Amino acid sequence: DTGVSQDPRHKITKRGQNVTFRCDPISEHNRLYWYRQTLGQGPEFLTYFQNEAQLEKSRLLSDRFSAERPKGSFSTLEIQRTEQGDSAMYLCASSPRRVGSYNEQFFGPGTRLTVL
């Protein structure tokens, strides 16, 4: 079973450093989503891609955050000049595109970021 995978699973960094996370979606899925989940909260939508195109971005995605999906396969989420408030679980999900229907999202295990 090749589900959604994320790397690394845990990341500890010092404030001000840059970090990059990777997400590998299910192979035939052309949509990919990033969420952030803080302790005691539900996941908050950050952005989503259809193939290589970034189609939606949340206001939560400040200019320190950037996401890419080159070639429409894996995606990376980079946070520059990390702040302690960036400490959270970063979740990736993918879905197939079905015209005229909702798109069930399959979630990865997440990357837990701790900013010291």
Add this chain to the structure above:
Amino acid sequence: AQSVTQLGSHVSVSEGALVLLRCNYSSSVPPYLFWYVQYPNQGLQLLLKYTSAATLVKGINGFEAEFKKSETSFHLTKPSAHMSDAAEYFCAVSVTGNQFYFGTGTSLTVIP
């Protein structure tokens, strides 16, 4: 704008008792509604979904939910709780099927 409210951040039930987790949604257009479960250190797993077909939706592990438009609710139930049901449960709403809005979650504890 869409949103969900989950009443009760913590719910405790005895093993074998009824599980009821509450979710109310807000949406200006007919929504898609979902329940996800999250076990510790794991990603979210879809339990069930409402996509404008039958209002009573059956999911995995014996869970079901009923869409009630008049009450704007989508409560999750299970007739008999099992120890393995202990987890965090999230209700989510989507209109486009892309951007999901999650509730703050309900932590379910099952008492032996």
